[in-house]
Amino acid sequence: MNARLFLSSLRHLLACGLFACLGWAGSAHxxxxxxxxxxxxxxxxxxxxxxxxxxxxxxxxxxxxxxxxxxxxxxxxxxxxxxxxxxxxxxxxxxxxxxxxxxxxxxxxxxxxxxxxxxxxxxxxxxxxxxxxxxxxxxxxxxxxxxxxxxxxxxxxxxxxxxxxxxxxxxxxxxxxxxxxxxxxxxxxxxxxxxxxxISDCNITATNIDFGQIGLISGPVSANGNISVTCSAGTAYSISLNNGTAAGATPGARKMTRDGGTETLTYGLYIDATHNIAWGDGTGGATVMMGTGTGLAHELPVYGMVPPQPGPVPGVYRDTIIVTITY
Missing domain, CATH: 2.60.40.1090 (Fimbrial-type adhesion domain)
Known part of the structure; x- marks a missing residue:
């Protein structure tokens, strides 16, 4: 009987030992x-x-x-x-x-x-x-x-x-x-x-140029506008102006046309305040404005001038200029 009790206890110990080993292996994995x-x-x-x-x-x-x-x-x-x-x-x-x-x-x-x-x-x-x-x-x-x-x-x-x-x-x-x-x-x-x-990109806006009321044009009449350009940093760009809408206009002699008529008034747009460098598209003796973007808005003045010329027919004279930025 003692032997049977010993074997029973041994089986119990072996079973507990096996359970403990299985439990330890599962938690460690x-x-x-x-x-x-x-x-x-x-x-x-x-x-x-x-x-x-x-x-x-x-x-x-x-x-x-x-x-x-x-x-x-x-x-x-x-x-x-x-x-x-x-x-x-x-x-x-x-x-x-x-x-x-x-x-x-x-x-x-x-x-x-x-x-x-x-x-x-x-x-x-x-x-x-x-x-x-x-x-x-x-x-x-x-x-x-x-x-x-x-x-x-x-x-x-x-x-x-x-x-x-x-x-x-x-x-x-x-x-x-x-x-x-x-x-x-x-x-x-x-x-x-x-x-x-x-990507490189540029945004551009422009203001109108108004020469105001003019009578006899015995001397130059000046007025300025502004082009604002914002280009992403490091982006090289150039800005050109076309010759306007009137037939025969050139960078140095653009023409405003009277509303309701065909009469024209000669004027020019320039890069410099002394009106020596015509702002155009790079042809006909005109130049383009060039720059490199910084990410900030860059204000570029446009210098307009109406030269002395015979008195035009009274009326409102207009022209439309297309500003193009290339980058």
Whole structure:
């Protein structure tokens, strides 16, 4: 009888030992998770625009070897190349950087940050295991670029997120999801690139030139207008003026035509205040105005002059000049 009791106790000990080993192996086996996402492409960006640029996409999380019913996965984005979580930037052809950001929500109010940066703003997602200990979840990222950024030159821009700039913290649980923290076990990081192409652009406006009321034209009559040009930084441009609407007009002798008649009044438009350099299209002895954009508005005066000439028929005289900017 003592022998039977001994064998029974031994079987009990062996069963408990086997259970303990199985329990230890399950808790020590890490959950295996991977992240898949495409590069983030903002496409062509006009930094003179005032409408923000948005681009959305998916981040897919796949986990296996889940030994608990649920897993909390915390995804972190860093700030490669400088900037902050609230204001990330892309590098381009010069030291001037293109600002953008990545958000967790469509309203662009919660930046997508990291458990390792302050404030800690990782994106968390909960996965529920299937019968095989596997689970998949998809979350959205929201890329956002505020405009204008007129000082940013044209060119290609990128922010390269290497595996040193991303992080995944993974922890299984049964009832209460753990908070994202640096103490959670780490999963595999991933890599992606954010890209944008800044295009050259210019905006131009012009004011009218009014010579006022003129009687006998025994001496020159002057009046000035203004052309305002804003070009993205580093964009070379030229501005030309056509000869107007009257037949036979030239850069140095444009013609205003009387309303309701055919009579004309000769005048000229010039680059300089001394009325020596006619502003035209580069032909007929005239020149064009050239410059390079800075992202700021550049005011260009247009000097008009009506030279002495026989008194015209009274009336209102007009001409229309087309201003063309080439860049």
């Amino acid at each position: 890490a959950i295996d998770c991977t992240v898949t996402m495409s590069d983030i492409e903002f496409g062509e960006v006009n930094v003179l625009d005032t409408t923000p640029v948005s681009v959305n996409g998916e981040v897919k999380v796949e986990c296996s070897d889940m030994t608990t019913k649920f897993a909390r996965v915390c995804l972190s984005f860093g700030t490669p190349g400088g900037g902050t979580v609230a204001n990330r930037t892309m590098a381009g052809p010069t030291s001037t950087r293109l600002a953008y950001n990545l958000y967790q929500n469509a309203s662009h109010t919660t930046p997508w940050g990291s458990v390792y940066l302050a404030p800690a703003q990782p994106r968390s997602v909960t996965l529920q295991a299937d019968a095989f200990g596997m689970a998949t979840a998809t979350v959205m990222y929201y890329g956002y670029m505020l405009l204008p950024q007129p000082a940013v030159p044209a060119g290609s821009y990128a922010a390269i997120f290497t595996t040193a700039d991303t992080n995944m913290n993974v922890q299984g649980y049964v009832t209460t999801p753990p908070a994202c923290s640096t103490s959670m076990p780490q999963g595999s990081p991933w890599a992606f690139t954010v890209r944008a192409t800044v």
